[in-house]
Amino acid sequence: MPTIGHVGRYALKYCIGEGGLGTVYAAHDPLLSRLIAIKTMQIDLPEQDREQFNAMFLNEAKAAGSLSHPHIVTVYDAGAGSQGTYMAMELLRGKDLRQLLSMGWRPTPAQAALIIRRVADALSYAHHKGVIHRDIKPANIFMVGRTQPRVLDFGIARVRQVESTGGAEEGMSRFGELVGGSPHYMAPEQVQREPVDRRVDVYSLGVVFYELLTGRKPFVGHDLDAISQSVLQDDVPPPHELNPEVPRALSDIAMQAMARDLVRRTRSARTLSQELREWLDGQADEGSGKGGKPAKAGKAAPDKALKAGAAASSLAAAGEQASGAGTSKAVLVGVAALGLLALAGAAAWWGLNRGDALAVPVVAEPASVPLPSAAPEAQAVAEREEIISEAPAGVPASAPVVAAVPVAPEPLPPAVTPAPPPAAPVTTTVAAQEPKAPVATGTVKLAITPWGRVSVGRKVMGVTPPLSQLSLPQGRHTIVIRNDDFPAYQQTVEVKAGQSVTISHAF
Structure with missing residues (x-):
């Protein structure tokens, strides 16, 4: 080249x-x-x-x-x-958010929340290091993947907004022409040239979030003065009013982050990240299906109990019809008993979900004694009951099956407890142990670009950078480096005592 x-x-x-x-x-x-x-x-x-x-x-x-x-x-x-x-x-390989938005790309509300949450994580880290960005905007959020942002230009914003230490006769800063900044995303305190803190980054990130959710900037104007007045005075509609697909919870998070009043504004990037993380976790729980959550107690619980009881009664009736003249009374009695047990189990489950003081004894299966096999007819009925009745969370699935088996196990002979051996005499003499030799270790140096999560075997060691080296026992070790946007990189190294070996990789 x-x-x-x-x-x-x-x-x-x-x-x-x-x-x-x-x-x-x-x-x-x-x-x-x-x-x-x-x-x-x-x-x-x-x-x-x-x-x-x-x-x-x-x-x-x-x-x-x-x-x-x-x-x-x-x-x-x-x-x-x-x-x-x-x-x-x-x-970096990719495009910044400004370019992607100008090309017509529109993230879903969940994608927007994930992007902003990750940027908020980065800002929280920088703020705890004492560094404020001051110029968060789409052009300074570079997208390596559709949900993998990298914040650019830390320190450059300070160049834009630097104040000279020159004489008072100069009036404005010698570098006043550099204070153009990014007026659409500047916090009101920046527009008014007041002292700023980490909340200016929260405000600017809230404006970016608003734009991702709605596809438009909240503050507009034909020149710098008009935009500044819009930032200071104009009321903007919440995102969910402009885009019906935006959940109200996300709309409220964006509006609080870009509140003009510092007292009402989201207090930190960490708080903003946590709010978005909780919303995203809630979405993941909802997407896991009915099996991921127990049924809520309330009005629906009696209906489920009644349906389970009706299903059990129907099951008993079906068994009675199918038995015919040649079916023994024992099978019919077993089927009817199973129906009653299913009804009792559903009522007990309803009581548990209501939080009433209804005690349901659960028979624990002895680990050392196998259950006897049920009769074929009873086993088939138990399987049909298991399909109909839905075990609530927290109750072992095996409990209803144990209770539904109509064939009683044969009584077990009483356990004979062997006599304990005579206790050995207690001595106060402790044999001296030889000191263990220190484990010989070597060093594995890491040169990974741009970053990666480092694992040795199944143990996660950290993220590089900042992690720059590992101290490992001598021998062969398989080291895996993972980056969310690329296939994992794996290398097996031979670590020798007192020596170092380097792993270099660029994703």
């Missing part, structure tokens, strides 16, 4: 895209022999401001480089030179 230029030690290969503050290139890192992304900052500043700007940019890049999360793009390096400042980061 031809080289079109150099930035620092990196050889630029081709242009990925251009933005308001710079250009992004695919570049080759000759030191590590891998393709990366280089973002150059092309800002026209007076020479007296250049040094201050470069120092501020490198400080922000350092903060961004300290972040290591599966849903945050990894920053490798940053620098400043004659060609300006630059930031080296992992090269």
Whole structure:
């Protein structure tokens, strides 16, 4: 691949895209022999401001480089030179949310909730590291897969909103022309240039969530002033009123996240993530079918008990008709008894679900004594009863079957308890144990791009990065690296005591 230029030690290969503050290139890192992304900052500043700007940019890049999360793009390096400042980061394959939305892609409410939940997880991690993004918008959420976001440009937003320490006579910041930001997604406190905290990211993410749910931005205007006024004053309809497919619960979560009043706004990205996680878990439970949940107690419970009793009575009648003249009375009595037992079991189950103080004794099956086989007729009836009656959760499925067997087991002979052996004399002397030799270990170094979950055998060791190495006993170990968007990578290594081996893989 031809080289079109150099930035620092990196050889630029081709242009990925251009933005308001710079250009992004695919570049080759000759030191590590891998393709990366280089973002150059092309800002026209007076020479007296250049040094201050470069120092501020490198400080922000350092903060961004300290972040290591599966849903945050990894920053490798940053620098400043004659060609300006630059930031080296992992090269991603895909498109950002702005591009996908402009191409007509519309996520389902569940997909939107999953994307925003993962971005909220990333922001929560950054906030606990003391880093605020300040410019969350669709263009800064890169989609590797349809539900696998990566947050871009941590630190770049600070460049946009930096305030100069110059003299008061200058009025506005020397970098005031850079404060364009992203007006559609800026929080009211940003628009009014007030002090901000982590809740600005919650607000902006709420606006992005609103746009994913409805397909439109909540605040619009023909110029910057009109958009700013819309952010500060306009009331927007909830998402479920614009898109009937949006559940009311998701609509409320989005509206609370983008509340103008800081007191009413969702207090943190972690809280937003938890609310979406609970909603998604509830959807998964509903999708698991009737078998995933016990029937609710209430008005439907008597109906189920009556239906079970009627089914049992019908079963007894059917058995009586099928018996004919040649059927013995014992079989008929057994069928009728089974019907009564099914009715009693249904009534007992109803009482349990109602929470009444109805005690239902459950006969535990002895582990050491096998049940005798039932008569063929009784076994067939028991199988039909099992199909009709539905065992409630928490009651062993074997209990009704044990109670329904009409053939009593033969009495067992009384168990003979052998006499315990004479107790050995207690001695106070303890044999001295030889100290165990320490287990010899070696090191497995990990060089995985962009990230992966590391397992050794069936044990999950963590996520790399930040996990960079493993200390394992000497011997052969099979290590599996998993990334949600790619097939798993597996490698077997021979670990030797006191030595290291490296696993390198790029998904």
